[in-house]
Amino acid sequence: MLQTEKHYVQWHDQDTPQQTRWLSESKQPPPAKIVLVDDQTTADHAYRLACEGNSLVWRGDFHNARQLLQAMTRRIERTAQRRASKAAKSNKPAAEAKQMPNLFHQQRHSQAQRASILSRLLLQLDAGYVSRLRRAPELSAACTAAFGELDEPCLISLRDVQGALGAAQWRAKGVAIADLDLSIYPHYGVFAPTRHEYVQLLLQAPLPPVHDVAFDIGTGTGLLAIILAQRGVPQIIATDLNPRALTCAQDNLQRLGLTTVQLQSADLFPLASPPANLIVCNPPWLPAKPSSPLEYAVYDANSAMLRGFLQGVSQHLAPQGEVWLILSDLAEHLQLRSREQLLGWIADAGLLVKYRLDTPAKHGRSQDETDPLFAARSAEVTSLWCLQVTE
Numbered sequence: 059m060l061q062t063e064k065h066y067v068q069w070h071d072q073d074t075p076q077q078t079r080w081l082s083e084s085k086q087p088p089p090a091k092i093v094l095v096d097d098q099t100t101a102d103h104a105y106r107l108a109c110e111g112n113s114l115v116w117r118g119d120f121h122n123a124r125q126l127l128q129a130m131t132r133r134i135e136r137t138a139q140r141r142a143s144k145a146a147k148s149n150k151p152a153a154e155a156k157q158m159p160n161l162f163h164q165q166r167h168s169q170a171q172r173a174s175i176l177s178r179l180l181l182q183l184d185a186g187y188v189s190r191l192r193r194a195p196e197l198s199a200a201c202t203a204a205f206g207e208l209d210e211p212c213l214i215s216l217r218d219v220q221g222a223l224g225a226a227q228w229r230a231k232g233v234a235i236a237d238l239d240l241s242i243y244p245h246y247g248v249f250a251p252t253r254h255e256y257v258q259l260l261l262q263a264p265l266p267p268v269h270d271v272a273f274d275i276g277t278g279t280g281l282l283a284i285i286l287a288q289r290g291v292p293q294i295i296a297t298d299l300n301p302r303a304l305t306c307a308q309d310n311l312q313r314l315g316l317t318t319v320q321l322q323s324a325d326l327f328p329l330a331s332p333p334a335n336l337i338v339c340n341p342p343w344l345p346a347k348p349s350s351p352l353e354y355a356v357y358d359a360n361s362a363m364l365r366g367f368l369q370g371v372s373q374h375l376a377p378q379g380e381v382w383l384i385l386s387d388l389a390e391h392l393q394l395r396s397r398e399q400l401l402g403w404i405a406d407a408g409l410l411v412k413y414r415l416d417t418p419a420k421h422g423r424s425q426d427e428t429d430p431l432f433a434a435r436s437a438e439v440t441s442l443w444c445l446q447v448t449e
């Protein structure tokens with residue numbers, strides 16, 4: 059089980075006292091008040107109960123639970139729209155609140171609220187993630203792959219279960235990487251390279267003349283290490299802090315029969331390794347606090363990983379070695395970080411920019427004009443910064 063600390067919930071099922079294991083991948087607190095709901099419960103009533111802080115244990119048909127979750131989602135969206143138009147009529151939010159980075163913080167806040175309300179619709183599962191609900195699908199394989207073995211009953215949100223079922227599908231069918239004749243198989247909780255504009259950059263960048271050893275820092279599914287191996291780098295060491303990422307990368311390497319990539323659990327750089335001629339890193343790109351383990355691939359509080367990477371990288375680089383930093387500039391458009399700050403960190407680390415390759419964002423969210431962050435998202439450019447140690 060990836061959750062190290064076990065939490066239990068004391069509650070009453072009808073009149074029978076229960077103590078049940080609590081599982082929450084998104085780190086929602088154990089339920090304080092539990093109400094039983096079923097096919098007779100209306101969406102309005104369920105939504106109200108959840109907004110009042112109750113957790114709802116579902117006792118009806120499994121498919122109806124899914125529909126209820128969708129109905130609750132629509133109610134959250136309607137409430138948000140009503141609030142927005144009311145605020146617009148009363149000339150609020152003030153101009154300042156409509157600006158970056160406030161819009162970004164507001165959006166994250168409403169996403170957190172939405173997650174907390176929707177995560178209150180719970181399933182009670184037996185050991186092995188078995189559901190006794192009518193028309194329940196087989197959950198065991200997907201949930202075991204996502205959350206680990208479970209030898210006791212649990213309460214878990216339907217949302218987390220849906221996340222596990224969705225991840226199992228990705229893992230089975232894979233993500234085709236358009237520029238390569240390659241599919242990558244993401245695991246639950248690992249950054250899925252569904253936006254892979256940056257792959258082009260990694261293919262275009264000329265390898266340094268000597269490229270015996272490369273590091274891939276924060277390897278996720280292993281994609282960048284795999285590309286380097288396919289480009290002919292004979293020895294690659296790939297690190298990640300997330301155990302799921304290391305298992306996932308191992309799976310992808312095995313599927314491809316690649317034996318030249320060695321995986322290491324490490325905070326940034328590998329331990330006891332030779333210096334590298336090439337060090338690549340695609341760090342989480344938004345400087346904000348991750349609110350759950352699933353967000354660690356996207357959010358980097360205070361740009362700690364980015365700054366740690368830049369500060370430490372020259373100690374691991376062979377003479378004439380290159381650093382390829384892959385970084386979206388979305389944080390700059392959201393005014394969470396400035397270009398000057400980034401250039402300052404590069405210079406302070408004793409590095410200079412040898413060249414930069416750019417690619418505009420092409421993913422769906424960058425084209426969605428209804429997104430409050432559209433101005434920032436549509437301007438996003440991802441770059442490969444080729445850095446070298448200043449002579």
Ligand SMILES: C[S@@+](CC[C@H](N)C(=O)[O-])C[C@H]1O[C@@H](n2cnc3c(N)ncnc32)[C@H](O)[C@@H]1O
Nearest residue numbers: 249276277278298299300325326340341342355
């Ligand atoms: C944006 S994802 C990139 C994944 C992969 N390299 C790719 O391009 O598809 C960032 C990765 O960095 C990892 N990570 C975050 N902080 C780290 C750290 N301090 N040391 C090692 N890996 C870290 C995350 O677990 C995640 O897998």
